[in-house]
Amino acid sequence: MRLGLLIGVVVTALFAAIATTTVVVKVVTDQQQAAQAQGYSNVSCDAAVGPTTPGQQQTAQGQAANLAPESKQIVQMIVQIGKQRNLSPRAWQVAIQAGMTESGLRNLSYGDRDSLGIFQMRPSMGWGTVQQLQDISYQINKFYDVLLSVPGWDTQRPGSSAQDVERSAFPDRYHKWEPMAAYLVQNVGQVTNVSTCGQSVGLALPANQAAAKAIAFALGEQGKPYVWGATGPDSYDCSGLMLRAYQAAGITLDRVSADQYHDGAMLRVRDAQPGDLLFWAYDPSNPNTIHHVAMYLGNGKIVEAQQTGVPVHTRSVSFNEAELVPQAVRPGV
DSSP: OHHHHHHHHHHHHHHHHHHHHHHHHHHHHHHHHHHHHTTSOOTTTTOSOOOOOTTOSSOHHHHHHTSOHHHHHHHHHHHHHHHHTTOOHHHHHHHHHHHHHHHSSOOOSOOSTTOBTTTTBOGGGTSOOTTGGGOHHHHHHHHHHHHHTSTTGGGSOHHHHHHHHHOOSSGGGGGGGHHHHHHHHHHHTTOTTTTTOSTTOGGGSTTHHHHHHHHHHHHHTTTOOBOTTOBSSSOBOHHHHHHHHHHTTTOOOOSSHHHHTTSEEEEEGGGOOTTOEEEEESSTTOGGGEEEEEEEEETTEEEEOOBTTBOSEEEEOOTTOTTBOSEEEEETO
């Protein structure tokens, strides 16, 4: 009887996920058509962005306001050239994050060894002549040329794509400017809701099929016991369930919940969509204190491996719940 009920729950969830995906795909298709009518393709949706870290002194808006006039002009040119080349806003964002990291979005006449300009390109490495690498239009176009040659550049986090172009010895540093770059894309580029691409489109982002598969896996494990440190197949802890759910969808997560917080794109927890990860921390403003993770199912529900004595289950969740971290994470984006 219990097995039959469990199977019924899983089947119902699968059909719900399929139905949601169908609606979502239509929303994204409509957005793409509207974007194309404006003269560029917003096919990537630029969902791999999120709010600033809680407690950060400067918000994304404040960081953008503090840019020097030269930097603001360079942002305008990045967006303008991106539109002229019919590139999606994700490309503009990658360029902004790379430029901010390399030069503070300034056209420098110096740098490490023979590095020059906005993106610290090197003449000795074939990026162009010294004269070309002081020409802003040339630099931006050259950056876009190399970006477009990167396989899957538009299906990963913008900072990762910036690293693929720049090949820095410090690859994670490009993520720092993600929120500010998203703000600039939205406001300078006149892109509506750049951070989430509209209402209820979580399953239509690059990780859409993965999210549906991960949900199906997690729901299928309901009833199995919680065991601290377990990663299946007979028992799970909270992060072990998330690890295996997304592994079944072809996405690798870190082992523990505090590390899984860094395994995807961040967005406001209130904007979470099915498949996104929610986190709980002793201090919600400090990700280092995260102690629990669960998967959002939509409609105020989560699936989780909660604690000893409580099997894998679904339950209702409130975005005002104690210890809930104000950011959700979208794996694989």
